[in-house]
Amino acid sequence: MLRLIVSRLVSALPVLLIVSLIAFFLMRMVPGDPTIVMGGLQSTPQEREAIRQALGLDQSLAVQLGRWFAGLARGDLGRSVLLGREVSSIAAERLPVTFSIAIYAFFLTLVLGIMAGVLSALRQNTWVDQLLMTAAVVGVSLPNFWLALMLIVLFAVELRWLPAGGYVPFTQDAWLWFRGATLPALSLALLQIGLLARITRSTMLEVLRQDYVRTAKAKGLSHFKVVVKHAFTNTLIPVLTTIGHIFSLLIGGSIVIETVFSIPGFGLLLGSAILSRDYPVIQGGLLLFAAMLVLLNILVDLVYAKLDPRIRYDVDH
């Protein structure tokens, strides 16, 4: 197991290196002078020069790259042009907000997605199956920002059941957090619920056709026991591999959802950084999330290997 952990981490290093290079070159892709874009057209040459020096853009590319990696080694992701603060300290402040909603949405995804998938597999080709799978394909097709706006109109404006925005930290008041986070989490989760329902259904159908399920039935186990113990647990293993993908979608969706609900998380900040061309925040945020997702995928791989002894990883694929 230790060898596996080490080899996974080592094989992730080149990917992380390229990830950081992509983030680095993002600002260098800006056509023309990025300091004009960041400072605005009305900025004076002095202001532009100040931004240039603050970002080290007056140095050669090699020096810039060296500084970038030296900074990363210290955990320094750069400094926001607009807020004048370290990206890492902004992240520490805002990530808990984003994660609390993402985890809520993830919970909704797991419960609803797996339930719908299993139910539809057990009732294959009945109206239940057709209804759920139609709902799933509609779910993966709805634009999340539009869904969020529609949910606001329905539940906040018309019915007045839930607030249209505003965020209360979980540690401050759990109930108010729950009320404020429900619509964002729901609009964030719908795509993944549909996705997971479809994956769960096809996996479950495959498992139900396996010989060991037939054996379990043949030896007289109750239907419930066969489904829960033999089929369902084996369905969960392939589902596990999609967790990284689900989190990637949840994090990506947070920009739009936090913007629509004005939730003060990292997504809202990234959304406004994208609008105001605050490149250090965009770079730092992208790098941070990509690195976290790489680590999450390694973790999923390890759990997968632990759960399913049939899986053996070659050291180099």
Place this chain on the structure above:
Amino acid sequence: MTSITEPRVRAGSAAEPSRRWWRSNTWRRLMAHRMFVIGALLFGLVLLATLLAPWIASVDPMKLSMRNRFKPPGAQFWFGTDNLGRDLFSRVLHGGQVSLLVGFVVVVVNGIVGVGIGAVAGYFRRFDNVLMRCMDAVMAFPAIMLALGIAAALGPSMANAMIALAIVAVPRNARLVRATFLVIREMPYVEAAVAAGARPMRIILTHILPNCMAPLVVALTFVFAYAVLSEAVLSFLGVGTPPPAPSWGGIIAEGRHYMRDAPWIVLIPGAVLAITVLSLNLLGDGLRDVLDPKLKVQQA
């Protein structure tokens, strides 16, 4: 990293040249697939409406009319008007041209670049490691976030949105093509072709690539859906097609502020967007079921 490659050798498709395509087995099965037919009809409707936009919706989509602000949907304005009195029917149809054009270009670029990278990585194994680590790195980012970052760096325009979305979508297709190449290049008939002196280019194009077509067509249909949806997100956040040109995401972003009194400004373009994406997903599902039954649910 844990992908399992399955051989997808398709022998039948090329062996029936004498039969007309609409009599082919594939076509018949597609026509029997109810969801595919529904998807095709919906997509055809959207495509037709957007292509014929200049004739169906003859009102200039950018023409302001202060007398006609916030008119709800009715006989004169089918989809109503927005805060500046612009005709939403015309704006939605013309905005559809942007969405579908972006989707189409992203699919074409993706097909070419994805096949190129996948073929090189899968056939010339020297480049495999470098190319695939690059693909892994691009895929490590949350897709929409990277697309937004690239679009923000390049500046808001339709062409830059296409570039951003194409970059983000390439790795999946490259991996798909590579996986097929890895299996097929070991086949005896490829070995025979090599022994007969065929050049790598000929082997790649005529012997291996046709085997990738079925899964690729399925994947690219989902890329189309993804591109249309993501273009709307880019425009919604202000880094896609710049206003006042109509785009679905842009109309929704502007209408957001009047949602309480004029909900149709947001409701209708979003519904049209959802129907377009749904139609493409249904087409993709149908194609997958018929062309590539072994493939599981697409994770796009």
